[in-house]
Amino acid sequence: xxxxxxxxxxxxxxxxxxxxxxxxxxxxxxxxHRAEGGIFEGFRAAHALGRIYAGTFTATAVAKTxxxxxxxxxxxxxxxxxxxxxxxxxxxxxLNIVAMATKFxxxxxxxxxxxxxxxxxxxxxxxxxxxxxxxxxxxxPKTGQPDLAKLQAFMAGHPNAAKALMLLKDQPGLVSFAxxxxxxLHSYLFVNADGVARWARYHWxxxxxxxxxxxxxxxxxxxxxxxxxxxxxxxxxxxxFRLELELAQDGDPVDDPSAMWPSDRERxxxxxxxxxxxxxxxxxxxxxxxxxxxxxxxxxxxxxxxxIIAVRRGAYLVSVAERTGGRQAHAKFSGSQGSDQ
Ligand code: HEM
Numbered sequence: 001x002x003x004x005x006x007x008x009x010x011x012x013x014x015x016x017x018x019x020x021x022x023x024x025x026x027x028x029x030x031x032x033h034r035a036e037g038g039i040f041e042g043f044r045a046a047h048a049l050g051r052i053y054a055g056t057f058t059a060t061a062v063a064k065t066x067x068x069x070x071x072x073x074x075x076x077x078x079x080x081x082x083x084x085x086x087x088x089x090x091x092x093x094x095l096n097i098v099a100m101a102t103k104f105x106x107x108x109x110x111x112x113x114x115x116x117x118x119x120x121x122x123x124x125x126x127x128x129x130x131x132x133x134x135x136x137x138x139x140x141p142k143t144g145q146p147d148l149a150k151l152q153a154f155m156a157g158h159p160n161a162a163k164a165l166m167l168l169k170d171q172p173g174l175v176s177f178a179x180x181x182x183x184x185l186h187s188y189l190f191v192n193a194d195g196v197a198r199w200a201r202y203h204w205x206x207x208x209x210x211x212x213x214x215x216x217x218x219x220x221x222x223x224x225x226x227x228x229x230x231x232x233x234x235x236x237x238x239x240x241f242r243l244e245l246e247l248a249q250d251g252d253p254v255d256d257p258s259a260m261w262p263s264d265r266e267r268x269x270x271x272x273x274x275x276x277x278x279x280x281x282x283x284x285x286x287x288x289x290x291x292x293x294x295x296x297x298x299x300x301x302x303x304x305x306x307x308i309i310a311v312r313r314g315a316y317l318v319s320v321a322e323r324t325g326g327r328q329a330h331a332k333f334s335g336s337q338g339s340d341q
Contacts, residue, residue: 036088050084069299116182172212255305
């Protein structure tokens, strides 16, 4: 039974994912650079523009019945949340695809990360599909725009990606980082103190309610408008999100972030995040602030057959190496000008 099962780690076998975390890492990051229109020294390859906020996460009483994870036990946990736009070009202001990457600072001194975005689903099930998608999205050097024919060809061969892209077409511009739902998209296995395990997907839902505006309206605003709007809210009151788990039923794919589940799946509220103020990397004492999708903690597991989550850690580390000086060092060492390869 997939939705709920007694956990038997040796009985669950991975049958698809034979890739280690560094599978095609450099290639994946080079593809992201090309799709994002270049390398922006010192910035993340994707989600370049962002600000970090500090707050607290408190689990509800039901959370610990689903997972024995330290942050699901009800004790308030310190959290940072990096709010970002999706582009790898920091000159581009956030519009309708934005993200919230949270770090939970657990009582035993370890950290667990949760990276969520405002997409309905991801565009790829495998690293190969991601490379194809990035290639199709890469702007044509002549027009500076993605080639629509290439994107259409990709969609024709990938119905899940086509569905996500169609939904995205109708996704309005943001009114506020505080009024949008963020989704980590991958499925996770939640294991409680008795060893009972359940597959689920996370959702962050804004307490202020979801709202949008025409993209053209948002485009009229200044580059940092959405951050300033968010910080004005924080001056008045904390900004809060509910953390919900969407519980899988038998047959729901748990290894494919591009496959949506039927919309009627039961949802359980497992916690509340309250963001209270802006914070810097220096104050946190973490100048890199890499968010690692595979940094889960006991009581939460990633899917062993999800080929996308398997390769994200490696790609993110390559981006970290580049943005903290690796690319410049490499260019000097090899005598190259630091091309995107
Ligand atoms: C093969 C698939 C993917 C690749 C190659 C990829 C690549 C990257 C890279 C290179 C970075 C910059 C990391 C850093 O410098 O710290 C990044 C950041 C990010 N990615 Fe992905 N990504 C993938 C899938 C996803 C998915 C499925 C999501 C959806 C949740 C996602 C959401 C984000 C977010 C929110 C950030 C910014 C994190 C932060 O604020 O620190 N990515 N991605």
